[in-house]
Ligand SMILES: Cc1cc2nc3c(=O)[nH]c(=O)nc-3n(C[C@H](O)[C@H](O)[C@H](O)COP(=O)(O)O)c2cc1C
């Protein structure tokens with residue numbers, strides 16, 4: 050079965066995997082100490098060779114990103130713990146259950162990028178995860194692993210846990226940087242504002258996701274060769290997937306790359322609730338184009354296979370919907386999210402997402418018109434020129450184009466369901482699940 | 493001329509000291525202002541502006557960008573029900589409806605006594621434990637309409653001083669996104685997150 054990496058400690062020591070005592074008793078902080086004896090080049094090369102891809106959604110090589118760090122100093126490190134993409138809850142588990150693993154990854158990254166100041170940006174609603182991380186940071190300071198002269202070396206490293214305040218867009222790295230500077234969390238234009246060149250306070254800045262950093266102690270411990278050997282596919286290491294919706298066993302699963310969607314949903318996820326048929330699933334968080342069983346069930350879960358099929362693995366969030374689901378309402382809920390979270394800087398995103406939401410709502414409520422699907426595709430084309438995936442990007446950030454993904458699903462797979470709404474003068478579905486006490490007993 | 497108490501002022505100094513530039517402290521100081529007064533007031537925002545060396549209008553612009561800085565009055569217990577996709581698939585609209593009914597408070601509003609506020613929110617990062625509900629940002633997972641009604645009654649009658657997530661999970665929750673073996677003592681004392689940087693929490 051699967052080799053667990055980032056969730057191993059919490060699986061084996063559920064009662065105290067979050068404490069510094071347990072962390073050190075299971076080999077913790079050895080790699081951070083070792084990293085102090087390595088050069089920036091050695092660390093960057095090792096991480097590049099490991100093939101580690103960022104786990105925040107864009108799947109960009111971590112080692113390559115580090116190699117782009119501009120020479121100007123000071124440099125900063127920012128940990129992206131803003132996890133807010135609907136369907137995604139893996140970082141919360143890593144924050145609550147193994148915060149020292151993250152801190153060790155942070156220390157390694159700070160050493161590699163010569164940063165003496167790091168920020169962990171935790172979304173505002175994660176008050177408990179933030180408390181757990183702050184406690185772990187306090188423990189690490191008390192042990193001399195953070196602060197002045199870490200591990201008795203001459204390397205200083207300060208860490209601030211920074212709480213967001215309820216804005217999904219702050220997960221986008223340049224918006225996050227603006228937010229940290231005490232500004233509104235609006236994305237910056239790239240170029241020129243690539244964080245590795247002009248980031249926090251216009252200084253070179255590395256932004257990495259929680260899961261990305263949590264892998265680093267293991268990469269150093271196993272060596273890049275040992276780490277790449279964990280996976281038989283082109284994508285190295287393991288991948289945390291958050292499974293939700295109509296599966297029997299929702300949850301976070303650390304899986305090897307290269308299993309199929311069928312295995313994920315029907316074996317790991319326990320299959321469909323109440324034995325209903327699978328209608329569709331979203332493979333990589335609310336932003337991703339949808340998959341359907343007729344075409345995609347036996348595809349491998351890898352970056353390339355998913356991209357070839359026109360979607361992305363994104364944040365690793367898989368949202369499963371059964372045959373009773375009204376896809377119009379599901380689309381409305383996702384578009385509503387993006388309309389609400391649009392920062393408003395780009396007109397097509399600000400206006401287009403609100404229009405899409407309004408049209409989907411009127412179809413759902415039986416006030417739809419025959420032209421509505423075409424109208425939505427037109428609006429979508431205004432936000433994401435050519436309706437391509439990955440999007441051509443005429444907006445400042447990818448949030449706007451993400452809102453179009455559910456519309457593409459309606460166009461490609463569910464035209465007839467839109468028509469049925471128009472014919473029936475409302476939603477033809479009986480009403481979805483209500484997870485109730487009666488089902489708890491069934492389980 | 494500061495309106496803040498001495499401990500709060502000390503904390504503000506400490507927080508600012510941790511950032512390379514004082515303006516970066518605006519978000520934690522806004523939370524500090526909420527914790528000091530139990531709400532975010534004009535006065536509080538002016539105070540934050542002074543500490544961060546920016547204008548009150550700049551603080552206002554930041555505060556209004558984020559949903560968790562409530563410039564309107566909020567009840568002692570802020571009940572937030574996730575109605576994003578994964579929770580919607582498992583009955584979130586019905587759970588929100590049950591909360592509104594039992595509390596007699598529609599989505600987005602506060603009762604006359606200033607006791608309960610009800611809001612729908614976007615994904616809380618607890619989608620494996622749908623339906624997710626938070627009270628003062630302390631999480632309960634696997635909430636059903638019946639359990640949501642019981643939660644509202646409990647907040648009305650028991651009026652806990654400290655809202656503790658583990659306790660509420662036991663009383664009103666079912667399935668979680670992942671297991672949690674540790675019982676936490678900390679909890680929220682008002683409608684803002686029970687977290688202050690540098691190691692102090694809500695109580
Ligand atoms: C709208 C939007 C929201 C994002 N939200 C998050 C997030 O919550 N967490 C995250 O790690 N990355 C998020 N990202 C990706 C970040 O911009 C960035 O790519 C990532 O933090 C880099 O870290 P990684 O390379 O380790 O993945 C988001 C991107 C966009 C466009």
Ligand code: SF4
Nearest residue numbers: 392394395398444446
């Ligand atoms: S695409 Fe939308 S969220 Fe992104 S910068 Fe433009 S308006 Fe803001």
Ligand code: FES
Nearest residue numbers: 574579616618619
């Ligand atoms: S969709 Fe409700 S917690 Fe994520």
